[in-house]
Amino acid sequence: MTTIPAHDNENAGAANWERYRHQPHWRNNQDEYDAAKFGMWLFLSTELLLFSGMFVAYTIFRIMHTETWGNASHHYLDWRIGAINTVVLLISSWTMVMAIRSAQVNHQRALRFHLVVTILCGLFFLGAKVGFEYLPKLAKGEVPGSAFDYIGSHGYVPSDYDPLFLGLYWVATAIHGSHVLIGVGLLTWCLLRAGKKHFGPKHFTALENVGLFWHLVDLIWIFLFPLLYLVG
Amino acid sequence: MAHEHHIPSARFMTIILGLLLTATALTVYTALKIDLGQVGNLIIALLIAAFKAALVVGFFMHLHWDNRFNACVLLYCLIAAGTFLLFTTIDMTSRGAVDPWRAVTTPPPLVDNARERAIADGRLDEHGNPVDEHAEDHGHSAESDGTDHGADHGADENVSH
Known part of the structure; x- marks a missing residue:
């Protein structure tokens, strides 16, 4: 498709999206893009299977300890924090979509703006998670397993299986949170590259795949939020 | 599909975001205000979550055009x-x-x-050591199970099979 002489490419250091030329083992840019995206989907499917293990654990424990699940979910977790974080993640997914769209129509300023908003949303999510949930929980001893050191309050007496619920909560949300953290890192990398005009109508492979990763993080949270915070 | 990237309109994507936020509000409302029992509420929450997931996968992740x-x-x-x-x-x-x-x-x-x-x-x-009926001839019972090579207290697990 694009016929840019090789020396031209070398001069630019493949920096600008207009001069981007596919790696030599691909026929054209489109093949390279398709293969990269297919690989990303394969990776995302392994990610979904990783989390499916946690959902299976949730199913087993919930059926075994239905009462504990209902009580613990309402006592330990504040749905308002979860709901705010859900809204923030959904908005960040939208800004990610808009960032890719901006690259497709070559609005470089809008691209950088939407990436910055996406990163800020990710940081907000992590800040709310650590500040309003993880640190107070650590302080109160609401932790999994034998480290559980919570005596209850407001008439709530922890059941024997509360550490199990908290174990699932901590593992699932912390692995999800680490994905948010990695996503923020990848988005920052995209922002730096966007600053060098690496992404444009003809080339935005990395941006697209980071976007897919970011949407996956959102996708997992769409299920974690009601299961942990609401229905219990 | 092969050589054209679909460029979704900003308006369309904003409508999708609006649907997602509405569905989130609906999840919270049904979970807190409507009591269908633990299983009923779980099914409602999962149905709404599946709907949201379909919107994210289909449109935000471009799978519909992909x-x-x-x-x-x-x-x-x-x-x-x-x-x-x-x-x-x-x-x-x-x-x-x-x-x-x-x-x-x-x-x-x-x-x-x-x-x-x-x-x-x-x-x-009681320690799992063989009770040797012929305490004086050690060399004789070598075929038993190999636990008679001296005072072999550490070989307890070998004895059990």
Whole structure:
């Protein structure tokens, strides 16, 4: 498709999206893009299977300890924090979509703006998670397993299986949170590259795949939020 | 599809975001205000979550306009995860029906208690060492089980099989 002489490419250091030329083992840019995206989907499917293990654990424990699940979910977790974080993640997914769209129509300023908003949303999510949930929980001893050191309050007496619920909560949300953290890192990398005009109508492979990763993080949270915070 | 990237309109994507936020509000409302029992509320929450997930995958992740190979990857993954969840649920919710049947028809578990039986019979002492009836000739019982090479206290686990 694009016929840019090789020396031209070398001069630019493949920096600008207009001069981007596919790696030599691909026929054209489109093949390279398709293969990269297919690989990303394969990776995302392994990610979904990783989390499916946690959902299976949730199913087993919930059926075994239905009462504990209902009580613990309402006592330990504040749905308002979860709901705010859900809204923030959904908005960040939208800004990610808009960032890719901006690259497709070559609005470089809008691209950088939407990436910055996406990163800020990710940081907000992590800040709310650590500040309003993880640190107070650590302080109160609401932790999994034998480290559980919570005596209850407001008439709530922890059941024997509360550490199990908290174990699932901590593992699932912390692995999800680490994905948010990695996503923020990848988005920052995209922002730096966007600053060098690496992404444009003809080339935005990395941006697209980071976007897919970011949407996956959102996708997992769409299920974690009601299961942990609401229905219990 | 091959050589054209679909460029979605900003208006369309904003409508999708609006749907997602509405669905989130609906999740919270149904979970807090409507009591359908723990299972009923769970099903409602999962249905709304599945709807939201479909919007994110189909439009935010561009799968609707994308190469169908990518949809196949996701489909495979969903079938696998669905299998895990389905069979786990069937197993966990049918224990009550199966356990009484198991109690009558299943033979007692094959516990390897040979060591305990040997101690009870007096063939081994309480430490699991062989009780040597011919204490004076050590070289004779080499074929027994190899635990008579001196005072072999550490070989307890060898004795039990």
